[in-house]
Amino acid sequence: MIIITIVVIIIIIIIIIIIIIIIIIITIVIIIIIIIITITIVIIIIIIIIIIITVIIIIIIIISSSSSSSSSNSIAVVMCDVHSTC
Numbered sequence: 001m002i003i004i005t006i007v008v009i010i011i012i013i014i015i016i017i018i019i020i021i022i023i024i025i026i027t028i029v030i031i032i033i034i035i036i037i038t039i040t041i042v043i044i045i046i047i048i049i050i051i052i053i054t055v056i057i058i059i060i061i062i063i064s065s066s067s068s069s070s071s072s073n074s075i076a077v078v079m080c081d082v083h084s085t086c
Helices: 002-067 071-083
Strands: none
């Protein structure tokens, strides 16, 4: 009888240890997923900021070139530089 209770206690302890290990693995996986999502969101925000800054710079260049007297020449030069077909 004592041997049976000892075996049952050992089995219960092994099951509890396995459950704790599974919980730790699930927690680590969830933390890794959260870190990956956070890094992705930060990269997307940085890309959006770069795009916005680029658009603002292009708008400023277009406005400043259109206000000058040689607006058509500067736009043509920009178009030549962009498309390389002059």
